[in-house]
Amino acid sequence: QKEVEQNSxxxxxxxxxxxxxxxxxxxxxxxxxxxxxxxxxxxPELIMSIYSNGDxxxxxxxxxxxxxxxxxxxxxxxxxxxxxxxxxxxxxERIKAAGNKLTFGGGTRVLVKP
Amino acid sequence: xxxxxxSSRYLVKRTGxxxxxxxxxxxxxxxxxxxxxxxxxxxxxxxxxYDVKMKEKGDIPEGYSVSREKKERFSLILESASTNQTSMYxxxxxxxGNSPLHFGNGTRLTVT
Numbered sequence: 001q002k003e004v005e006q007n008s009x010x011x012x013x014x015x016x017x018x019x020x021x022x023x024x025x026x027x028x029x030x031x032x033x034x035x036x037x038x039x040x041x042x043x044p045e046l047i048m049s050i051y052s053n054g055d056x057x058x059x060x061x062x063x064x065x066x067x068x069x070x071x072x073x074x075x076x077x078x079x080x081x082x083x084x085x086x087x088x089x090x091x092x093e094r095i096k097a098a099g100n101k102l103t104f105g106g107g108t109r110v111l112v113k114p
Numbered sequence: 115x116x117x118x119x120x121s122s123r124y125l126v127k128r129t130g131x132x133x134x135x136x137x138x139x140x141x142x143x144x145x146x147x148x149x150x151x152x153x154x155x156x157x158x159x160x161x162x163x164y165d166v167k168m169k170e171k172g173d174i175p176e177g178y179s180v181s182r183e184k185k186e187r188f189s190l191i192l193e194s195a196s197t198n199q200t201s202m203y204x205x206x207x208x209x210x211g212n213s214p215l216h217f218g219n220g221t222r223l224t225v226t
Contacts, residue, residue, distance in 0.1 A: 031212050032212035034214045043219050044217050090214075094212075100145065100164075100208070100210075101145075101147065102147075104156055104157040106156040
């Protein structure tokens with residue numbers, strides 16, 4: 001059973017600060033990593049994809065990947081109250097030539113306080 | 115934009131009923147998935163399909179079956195609903211390869 005671990009939180013950050021979320025995974029063969037945001041009662045929405053070691057920035061979000069340490073993180077800069085949500089880390093596992101599936105972490109709940 | 119449509123947003127069924135959850139995607143994606151999400155347990159994969167008429171068991175397939183007769187449609191079937199199947203059910207699709215999943219809005223199923 002492949003595992004993806006996240007701190008459940010809540011991670012409380014003041015408005016305007018940086019929120020730092022971490023995720024570790026067990027499968028060394030994983031090639032694709034994703035961060036989803038999920039508001040209460042809603043379905044997950046994709047916010048970042050990362051496939052190679054290093055940093056990837058998109059607006060206020062930065063994803064960081066270190067395959068040697070089996071670690072992926074998400075930074076949210078200038079946090080806003082609208083960023084309050086649960087953030088899910090997901091790791092790809094190749095099943096067949098054309099098939100793949102994602103294993104999700106339990107999610108980190110983020111609370112941004114005005 | 116990818117659209118994944120689940121037929122019902124809320125559903126209430128009785129114990130022992132046969133329940134069908136329908137999911138349709140409009141982006142010609144090869145892969146389709148059914149997850150359930152429960153507080154404290156996160157998202158768990160029930161079944162997935164990487165081609166028409168193909169299906170693979172996920173982590174918690176017991177009590178469920180699936181059908182994929184057409185590429186765009188993936189159905190989840192609860193043969194005999196039980197109260198422990200009360201949950202949020204999420205359908206998702208993705209193209210072939212190392213691609214992210216796109217989720218539907220979810221179906222909140224209550225079995226009484």
